[in-house]
Amino acid sequence: MARRSFAGRSFVRWSFVRRVLSVLAALGLWQLLTALDVSLWLRFEQFPTVVDIARAFGDRLGDDTYWQDVTDSLSRIVTGFALASVLGIVVGTAIARSALAADLLDPVLEVVRPVPAIALVPVAILLFPSNEQGIVFITCAAAFFPVMVSTRHAVRALTPVWEEAVLTMGGGRWRVLGSVVLPGALPGILGGLSVGIGVSWICVISAEMISGEYGVGYRTWQDYTVVDYPGVFVGMVTIGVLGRLTSTAVELLGRRLTRWLPRTESRPAAPVRRRAVPPVPVPAPAAEGRLPVRTAQERVRP
Numbered sequence: 001m002a003r004r005s006f007a008g009r010s011f012v013r014w015s016f017v018r019r020v021l022s023v024l025a026a027l028g029l030w031q032l033l034t035a036l037d038v039s040l041w042l043r044f045e046q047f048p049t050v051v052d053i054a055r056a057f058g059d060r061l062g063d064d065t066y067w068q069d070v071t072d073s074l075s076r077i078v079t080g081f082a083l084a085s086v087l088g089i090v091v092g093t094a095i096a097r098s099a100l101a102a103d104l105l106d107p108v109l110e111v112v113r114p115v116p117a118i119a120l121v122p123v124a125i126l127l128f129p130s131n132e133q134g135i136v137f138i139t140c141a142a143a144f145f146p147v148m149v150s151t152r153h154a155v156r157a158l159t160p161v162w163e164e165a166v167l168t169m170g171g172g173r174w175r176v177l178g179s180v181v182l183p184g185a186l187p188g189i190l191g192g193l194s195v196g197i198g199v200s201w202i203c204v205i206s207a208e209m210i211s212g213e214y215g216v217g218y219r220t221w222q223d224y225t226v227v228d229y230p231g232v233f234v235g236m237v238t239i240g241v242l243g244r245l246t247s248t249a250v251e252l253l254g255r256r257l258t259r260w261l262p263r264t265e266s267r268p269a270a271p272v273r274r275r276a277v278p279p280v281p282v283p284a285p286a287a288e289g290r291l292p293v294r295t296a297q298e299r300v301r302p
Contacts, residue, residue, distance in 0.1 A: 027050050030047075030050050033047075034047045047229070048230040048233060052230045053230050053234060056230035056233075056234050057234045057237065060234050065219075069215050069216050069219045070238065070242070073204060073208065074242065076132070076135050076136055076204050076208075077139060077200055077242075077246065079139075080136045080137070080138070080139025080142075080204065081139065081140075081246075083136075084139070084142075084144040084147055085147055085196070088144045088145070088146070088147025088148040088192065088196070089147060091109075091144075091151075092147065092148040092151025092189075093152075093155055095109075095148075096151070096153075096156045097181070109145075117139075117141045117199070117203045118202075118203055118206045118210075120138055121134070121138065121207060124207075125211060131211050131212060131213060134207070134211060135211070135215075138207045139200050139203055139207070142196070142199045142203035143197065143200040146192045146193075147192040148192075150192025150193075151185060151189050154184075155181055157185075158181065158184045163176050163181075186258055187258060190254035190257070190258065194250055198243065201239065201242070204217065205217035205220070205239055208221075209221040216238050216239055216242070217235075217239075220232055220235030220236065
């Protein structure tokens with residue numbers, strides 16, 4: 001057991017080292033290409049170097065406006081994603097469980113679903129009295145459809161045997177929903193949530209660039225208009241870090257809610273000790289060099 005735990009810790013340590021080295025290698029290649037002004041098919045002479053971006057990032061960290069932008073973007077993404085999660089799970093479950101809900105909601109949603117959420121910016125401007133509410137609406141619309149579709153498919157894929165077992169033991173519709181449907185569909189729902197949080201970030205940044213007043217997307221677009229390229233990359237790094245943090249939070253929540261599921265992690269397997277197998281006795285050959293053959297009477301004899 002101690003040897004297995006040591007092997008697991010060693011594997012995690014080397015995995016972390018490889019991840020850090022991959023990031024450092026990418027940054028080093030970026031610094032080399034931009035410092036040498038490489039211009040072959042791709043033009044790196046106008047790109048800021050890693051040192052310039054790090055210097056601009058350090059300056060932004062000491063500015064209150066930067067933290068206000070981060071707070072505004074996070075509040076918008078959390079509000080819109082929370083609304084989309086609740087609505088997506090409820091609507092997806094209703095469509096999968098009720099023929100009436102499927103007939104009323106499914107045709108409308110399937111027509112609206114191919115429309116990109118960022119294309120709803122004019123609708124949000126006309127529909128809501130403030131830009132803040134419109135950005136939250138776009139964020140919610142972006143995450144709603146991945147959650148709804150994944151929930152619908154996960155609920156429909158459940159085997160009916162579990163539901164029949166609960167009904168046989170006297171459980172009602174709500175007991176089936178809470179004991180069978182939602183726990184059984186939870187892995188599929190979490191997959192939709194993971195996709196939805198990424199799509200939400202894409203749309204909230206785009207909405208902030210178009211109609212926002214504050215936020216990381218708005219500040220990144222402002223830096224581009226004034227030709228502040230290090231500031232643009234500071235905004236891109238900020239978006240990536242915030243997106244990674246929120247995605248990790250959703251993943252950790254999913255692991256906590258599905259602790260009862262078996263885990264398949266890529267860890268080195270423990271060495272298997274093989275036991276010595278005794279040799280199989282071979283009957284001695286007959287005088288003619290052939291194995292002895294039993295007669296029919298000997299085979300049927302008890």
